[in-house]
Amino acid sequence: MHPLLFGIRLVVFDLDGTLVDSVPDLAAAVDATLADLGLPPPGAARVRDWVGNGSLKLMERALADARGVAPDEALLARAHDGFLAHYGRAPSARTRLYPGVREGLAALHGRGLPLALVTNKPSAFIAPILAGVGLEAYFGLCLGGDSLARKKPDPAPLRHAAAHFEVAPAASLMVGDSRHDIAAGKAAGFRTLALPYGYNHGEPVADSRPDGIVESLADLV
Incomplete structure (x- = not known):
């Protein structure tokens, strides 16, 4: 198990650029x-x-x-x-999982860790995309950019997810590919983990100083 997971009781994922290439x-x-x-x-x-x-x-x-x-x-x-x-x-006709995503989610889910999805994508597209790539069974909560009054990089969606699962922010991990994910995680009091292959406006996500970086979600487990 990756050291960043020690003491973690909730893992929140971004969608686009983190789990799927959309x-x-x-x-x-x-x-x-x-x-x-x-x-x-x-x-x-x-x-x-x-x-x-x-x-x-x-x-x-x-x-x-x-x-x-x-x-x-x-x-x-x-x-x-x-x-x-x-x-x-056709929101998932050409959308594909990144390598290691299914393996990483399956392992975390198998350990009984609650998993949430927080994306800035309109919520109406979340279920069709998850079903299209076969990830619909993994998430106990999914929030889109229109689910709450504020979206990432505001920490409100992450705080909402932590409250939903009754987990302290300090025991929660935000996993994403962009500065918005890392900023939201830090502001919410989460640990932060970045993936370098996604969409970050052409900038290295390492510049946002996440707590850790992995090349693939499979590296978490």
């Missing part, structure tokens, strides 16, 4: 939305650096990149609605 599906929806607006598609490589702050911010970044100026509220709302419609048709 960029192919996100990029397809962004490209289709911009095409509907007569704008050039950015493609997966650019979308990868925009993921992490929820779907509204994703579309704001995509529109600003395509037009050269920040969108007004009306255009952003129209684009966001279009994105949700496109993405909702």
Whole structure:
């Protein structure tokens, strides 16, 4: 067992860039939305650096990149609605698990540790994606970016998860791939663990000074 797990009674995971590579599906929806607006598609490589702050911010970044100026509220709302419609048709068609994810979750779950999922993705997409990649059985709580009034990097969702399972923050671990995950974990009083392969706006997640870094979730167990 990884040393960071000693004394831990709750493990909270991010989704995109931590458990799954969802960029192919996100990029397809962004490209289709911009095409509907007569704008050039950015493609997966650019979308990868925009993921992490929820779907509204994703579309704001995509529109600003395509037009050269920040969108007004009306255009952003129209684009966001279009994105949700496109993405909702097939949110897990191209999404894949990262290596070691299933093994790591199965081992933690087998030890009786409660597991939670806290993502900034709209909550409506969580269940279809988990079912699509076969992870739906592992999580006792799933929170999306619209589940509470605030989302990561605010610590509120993590504190909510700890309270839900009646576990002290100091006995909880936040596992993610971005500075938002690490910031939320630190602010909530959690231990923090980072994975270096995900989406962090092109920056090394080590710069956020997590308590630990592993190359794969399989390394936890």
